[in-house]
Amino acid sequence: MARVFMKGCEAIAEAAVRAGCRFFAGYPITPQNEIPEYFARRMPEVGGIFVQGESEVASINMVYGAGSTGTRSMTSSSSCGISLKSEGISYCASARIPMVFANISRGGPGVGSIHPAQQDYLQATKASGNGGFEMLVFAPSTVQEAIDMTYNAFEYAQRDRNPVLILCDGVIGTMMEPVKLPEMKTDEEVAAFKEGNKEWACIGHGKDVKRSWIEPGHWRGQEDANIEAAAMYETWDKDVQVEEYLVEDAQIVIAAYGISARVAKSAIDILRKEGIKVGLIRPITVHPFPYHSFEKLDYSRVKAILDVEMSIPAQLIYDVKLGVNNRCPIETCLRSGGQIMSRDAVLDAVRKLNEK
Amino acid sequence: MEKVYSRTTGIREDMVNGFCPGCMHSTIIKLIGEVLDEMDIMDKAVGVLGIGCCGLHMEYMTYDNTTAPHGRACAVATGIKRANPDSLVYTYQGDGDFASIGLGESVSAANRGENITVIFVNNGIYGMTGGQMAPTTLFGMKASTAPKGRIAEEHGYPMHMCEILNQLTAPAYLERTSCNTPANVMKTKKAIRKAFENQLNGKGFSMVEIISNCPTNWGVEPLDSLTFIEEKMLPEYPLGVIRDK
Numbered sequence: 001m002a003r004v005f006m007k008g009c010e011a012i013a014e015a016a017v018r019a020g021c022r023f024f025a026g027y028p029i030t031p032q033n034e035i036p037e038y039f040a041r042r043m044p045e046v047g048g049i050f051v052q053g054e055s056e057v058a059s060i061n062m063v064y065g066a067g068s069t070g071t072r073s074m075t076s077s078s079s080c081g082i083s084l085k086s087e088g089i090s091y092c093a094s095a096r097i098p099m100v101f102a103n104i105s106r107g108g109p110g111v112g113s114i115h116p117a118q119q120d121y122l123q124a125t126k127a128s129g130n131g132g133f134e135m136l137v138f139a140p141s142t143v144q145e146a147i148d149m150t151y152n153a154f155e156y157a158q159r160d161r162n163p164v165l166i167l168c169d170g171v172i173g174t175m176m177e178p179v180k181l182p183e184m185k186t187d188e189e190v191a192a193f194k195e196g197n198k199e200w201a202c203i204g205h206g207k208d209v210k211r212s213w214i215e216p217g218h219w220r221g222q223e224d225a226n227i228e229a230a231a232m233y234e235t236w237d238k239d240v241q242v243e244e245y246l247v248e249d250a251q252i253v254i255a256a257y258g259i260s261a262r263v264a265k266s267a268i269d270i271l272r273k274e275g276i277k278v279g280l281i282r283p284i285t286v287h288p289f290p291y292h293s294f295e296k297l298d299y300s301r302v303k304a305i306l307d308v309e310m311s312i313p314a315q316l317i318y319d320v321k322l323g324v325n326n327r328c329p330i331e332t333c334l335r336s337g338g339q340i341m342s343r344d345a346v347l348d349a350v351r352k353l354n355e356k
Numbered sequence: 357m358e359k360v361y362s363r364t365t366g367i368r369e370d371m372v373n374g375f376c377p378g379c380m381h382s383t384i385i386k387l388i389g390e391v392l393d394e395m396d397i398m399d400k401a402v403g404v405l406g407i408g409c410c411g412l413h414m415e416y417m418t419y420d421n422t423t424a425p426h427g428r429a430c431a432v433a434t435g436i437k438r439a440n441p442d443s444l445v446y447t448y449q450g451d452g453d454f455a456s457i458g459l460g461e462s463v464s465a466a467n468r469g470e471n472i473t474v475i476f477v478n479n480g481i482y483g484m485t486g487g488q489m490a491p492t493t494l495f496g497m498k499a500s501t502a503p504k505g506r507i508a509e510e511h512g513y514p515m516h517m518c519e520i521l522n523q524l525t526a527p528a529y530l531e532r533t534s535c536n537t538p539a540n541v542m543k544t545k546k547a548i549r550k551a552f553e554n555q556l557n558g559k560g561f562s563m564v565e566i567i568s569n570c571p572t573n574w575g576v577e578p579l580d581s582l583t584f585i586e587e588k589m590l591p592e593y594p595l596g597v598i599r600d601k
């Protein structure tokens with residue numbers, strides 16, 4: 001298939017449409033406005049529904065409703081807007097509604113800045129709402145990856161009947177890159193997805209058909225539902241994705257995801273030419289986290305880990321620490337509040353570490 | 357012998373409902389079930405329950421239903437109806453749910469003329485959480501968070517949702533009824549039927565506001581709650597069709 005030149009946000013929306021997403025509701029917030037705008041144009045072409053919700057709260061609840069009918073559904077927002085969605089995300093997890101949402105994240109806390117950041121890591125990976133539910137969380141570092149992750153996210157959401165999050169920083173969301181788009185699901189396939197969900201969908205079955213009970217955490221069954229969900233989360237080890245770049249002989253290992261990882265990777269190519277043995281561990285799924293990649297490192301060789309992220313204070317570092325388990329020092333290279341990680345900052349940080 | 361009355365198939369026979377004795381929620385959900393039976397649309401119906409005492413009957417219903425986060429029923433119903441237009445989608449919400457925390461979702465869905473039905477149960481109080489003040493609490497009416505009773509200077513005025521929504525162009529049908537007398541029960545049933553018919557005919561947003569009771573948190577006997585409705589609630593919330601287009 002030919003390559004096309006696309007902006008991250010629009011590519012995410014097109015990937016969703018191609019995956020069979022036929023309902024989107026969202027509320028404007030920079031830097032993700034191109035997602036709802038794209039769906040507004042695109043959905044009528046494929047017989048899908050776009051609604052501009054009156055708020056993030058309304059939008060996630062529309063998706064909760066549409067997802068409840070077995071229709072592939074999506075919403076998106078950025079940082080403070082994601083906070084507003086958190087109650088609805090928790091309801092979707094509780095009611096086991098498959099849906100996909102994207103956080104094109106910006107600076108924070110509060111309204112923060114409209115510029116790219118990675119300051120929602122802990123919220124995304126540990127608690128996107130009350131009650132201790134979990135989700136698969138994918139963090140793209142290229143527009144192509146954002147496309148592939150979004151496309152596949154609908155399959156994971158369907159498989160687990162659970163929300164899936166694309167945690168995408170504002171750089172990937174707003175940059176343009178040449179990409180290959182995945183196959184468009186046919187109308188028949190899209191209809192079959194919905195039909196396949198009929199068993200549990202809330203669409204009106206009538207008295208003679210199995211009663212559909214989508215019960216967002218009613219107290220009688222709540223513990224059973226939680227035990228069932230926890231068992232499902234336990235099966236996710238197989239879904240862990242990670243990129244290990246030049247780690248085999250590395251004495252310094254960078255830990256980074258999303259755009260920071262991409263910047264770090266370009267720094268590594270320069271540093272390797274200077275003879276510095278540096279590599280990268282890039283979590284692709286940030287939840288579940290690839291702890292194993294850090295656990296299996298040979299710490300007689302690895303002198304230090306450098307945690308590179310666009311968050312002050314650092315957040316990814318908590319998961320890195322769990323994997324490293326005190327076996328070597330962990331240093332940081334951080335930006336925040338909408339300041340983008342620069343290659344020079346990574347180069348400097350690694351050179352300094354190398355001199356130690 | 358001719359059968360003149362039978363139990364609605366919308367309610368399970370083997371369960372006891374969760375409402376307090378004398379609570380009109382029981383009457384209203386029975387009416388909804390009867391209308392669904394009479395219109396023969398039980399196999400299309402999806403109830404979206406708000407959070408509040410309305411949720412006490414979720415297990416007791418025999419047809420599809422889901423629960424919205426507190427106040428968000430109109431948004432959830434929007435999603436269900438748009439994604440599955442063949443369903444008959446209604447919300448069932450209390451006054452705290454519809455007129456306080458969910459005001460934005462309620463007004464916005466009405467303003468879009470969303471083709472859904474709202475059954476709005478106004479008992480002037482937060483029943484489920486133990487009698488706190490609602491936007492619909494009457495002047496002088498005591499609530500656990502307004503121990504001296506509602507006063508305009510501090511709490512503002514009782515909110516008239518039918519009249520507020522009547523300022524919008526889109527809604528098709530707005531009627532206020534009650535269940536305090538047999539005649540009013542029959543009128544409520546008629547209004548629910550009309551609101552469902554509107555949805556099937558694609559007319560758009562319809563709402564029936566039902567002036568209801570909460571003997572438990574009003575601190576009165578169920579029979580006295582009927583007098584309270586007649587003497588206090590109805591003068592503030594006059595019954596009738598506010599919009600029918």
Ligand SMILES: Cc1ncc(C[n+]2csc(CCOP(=O)(O)OP(=O)(O)O)c2C)c(N)n1
Pocket residue numbers: 406407408409410426449450451452453454477479481482483484485490
């Ligand atoms: C987000 C959120 N806030 C608060 C509550 C607690 N809560 C449950 S029911 C309710 C009030 C219900 O009152 P109303 O809507 O009038 O229904 P009623 O019980 O009177 O029928 C509140 C505040 C909640 N469940 N969720």
Ligand code: SF4
Pocket residue numbers: 374375376378379380381409479483484569570571572573
């Ligand atoms: S608390 Fe009030 S509204 Fe709730 S069931 Fe009891 S009487 Fe009805």
Ligand SMILES: [Mg+2]
Pocket residue numbers: 408450451452477478479480481482483490
């Ligand atoms: Mg109430």
